[in-house]
Amino acid sequence: MPELPEVETIRRDLAPELTGRTILRTRIAKPDIVLNMSPRSLSRRLRGRRFDAVDRRGKYLLLRLDDGRVLQVQLRMTGRFAIGDREPDEAEFRHIAARFELDDARTLFYDDVRRLGGFQLLEAEEWAGVEAGLGPEPLEPSFTAARLGQRLRGRRAPIKNALLNQGRVAGVGNIYASEALHRARIDPRRPAGDMDAAEVGRLHRAIRRVLRGAIASAGTTFRDYRAVNGRSGRFQNVLRVYGKEDEACGRCGTAIVRVVQAGRSSFFCPGCQS
DNA sequence: CTTGTACCCTGACCGC
DNA sequence: TGCGGTCAGGGTACAA
Numbered sequence: 001m002p003e004l005p006e007v008e009t010i011r012r013d014l015a016p017e018l019t020g021r022t023i024l025r026t027r028i029a030k031p032d033i034v035l036n037m038s039p040r041s042l043s044r045r046l047r048g049r050r051f052d053a054v055d056r057r058g059k060y061l062l063l064r065l066d067d068g069r070v071l072q073v074q075l076r077m078t079g080r081f082a083i084g085d086r087e088p089d090e091a092e093f094r095h096i097a098a099r100f101e102l103d104d105a106r107t108l109f110y111d112d113v114r115r116l117g118g119f120q121l122l123e124a125e126e127w128a129g130v131e132a133g134l135g136p137e138p139l140e141p142s143f144t145a146a147r148l149g150q151r152l153r154g155r156r157a158p159i160k161n162a163l164l165n166q167g168r169v170a171g172v173g174n175i176y177a178s179e180a181l182h183r184a185r186i187d188p189r190r191p192a193g194d195m196d197a198a199e200v201g202r203l204h205r206a207i208r209r210v211l212r213g214a215i216a217s218a219g220t221t222f223r224d225y226r227a228v229n230g231r232s233g234r235f236q237n238v239l240r241v242y243g244k245e246d247e248a249c250g251r252c253g254t255a256i257v258r259v260v261q262a263g264r265s266s267f268f269c270p271g272c273q274s
Numbered sequence: 275c276t277t278g279t280a281c282c283c284t285g286a287c288c289g290c
Numbered sequence: 291t292g293c294g295g296t297c298a299g300g301g302t303a304c305a306a
Contacts, residue, residue, distance in 0.1 A: 002299060002300095003299050003300095005299095006299065032282095032283090059299090059300080074300080074301085075299090075300090076282095076299090076300045076301075077283090077298065077299070077300055078283090078284080078285095078298090078299095095284085112283095113283080113284055113285070114282085114283040114284050114285085114298090115282085115283055115284080116282065116283060116284095116300065116301080117300085155276095156276075156277085157276080157277070161277090164300090164301095166300095166301085173299050173300070174298090174299060174300085175299050176299085219299085220299070221299095222298090222299065223286090223298060223299075224285095224298075224299080225299060242299090262277090262278075262279095263278085263279075263280095264298095264300090265297085265298090
C-alpha cells in the first residue's frame with residue numbers, strides 16, 4: 001500500500017473535493033472491502049452524511065462525518081481513489097469496489113485490485129481505540145530523536161522490522177524503511193535496541209527527511225500506487241536502495257543487496273551501512 | 275511479552 | 291502459448 005507520503009498525497013487531493021459534500025448514495029460492488037459491518041448497513045448509515053474533514057494518521061485515511069463517526073480507509077497494497085462526474089478510465093480503474101455518489105453530481109470511486117484494503121465506519125471512541133495502538137506521527141514536532149530511542153529501547157527485533165511495526169512509529173512502510181536506513185548508514189539487520197544515541201539521531205533525521213521529500217514528490221510510484229484520478233508520484237526517481245539490487249551504491253559504490261526480513265524485501269548497501 | 279509463518283487477493287513477470 | 295513459481299508501498303491471526 002501506499003505508505004505515509006502516498007496516503008498524505010491522497011488526503012491532500014481529496015480534502016478540498018470532499019469537505020462539505022453530502023453522500024447521497026453508496027454502492028458497494030465488492031462486499032469484502034467493508035470490514036466491520038454489512039455493505040447494506042454501511043450504505044444506510046452513510047446516506048445523508050456530510051464530510052466534515054479528511055485527515056490522516058499513519059497510513060489510515062480518515063473521512064470525518066457530520067455525525068461524529070469516522071469512515072476509516074486502509075488502502076493496503078492496491079487501494080486507489082478517483083472522483084468525477086463519470087466513470088474513470090477503464091484501463092486504470094478496472095476493479096472498482098465502491099462508489100459514493102455526492103451532492104455535487106460527482107462520485108467518489110474506490111478501486112482495489114487485490115481487495116486487501118477497505119472501509120470501517122467507526123464511532124469516535126472506536127477510532128480512539130485504534131489510534132491509541134499507533135506509534136507517534138513521524139512528522140509531528142513531538143516526534144523527537146529521544147522519543148524514537150525510547151520506542152526502540154529493549155527491542156531485539158531487527159531495526160527494519162521495528163520500523164514497519166505501526167505501534168513503534170506510524171506510517172513507515174517497506175520502501176521508506178529501507179531508504180531511511182540507508183540515509184542513516186544503519187544496517188537493517190541491527191537489533192533495534194542496540195543503536196547508540198548518535199545512530200538513533202541519524203535515523204530520526206533520515207526518517208523525517210525521506211518522508212518529507214516523498215510528500216514533496218507526491219509519493220513513490222514503484223508499481224501500483226496512484227494518487228487521485230491516476231496521477232503518479234515522482235519519488236521513485238530519487239530512491240537510493242529500494243529495488244536497486246546489484247546496482248552501485250551512490251555513496252560508496254558497493255553493490256546494493258537484497259535480503260528478506262519478516263517476509264519482506266530489504267535493500268541496503270553492505271559497504272556503508274553498519 | 276516476543277518472534278516467525280500462513281494467509282488474505284489478483285496480476286505481472288520469468289524460466290521452462 | 292501455457293504452466294508453475296515468485297513477488298508486490300500491508301496487516302492480522304495464530305503458533306511456538
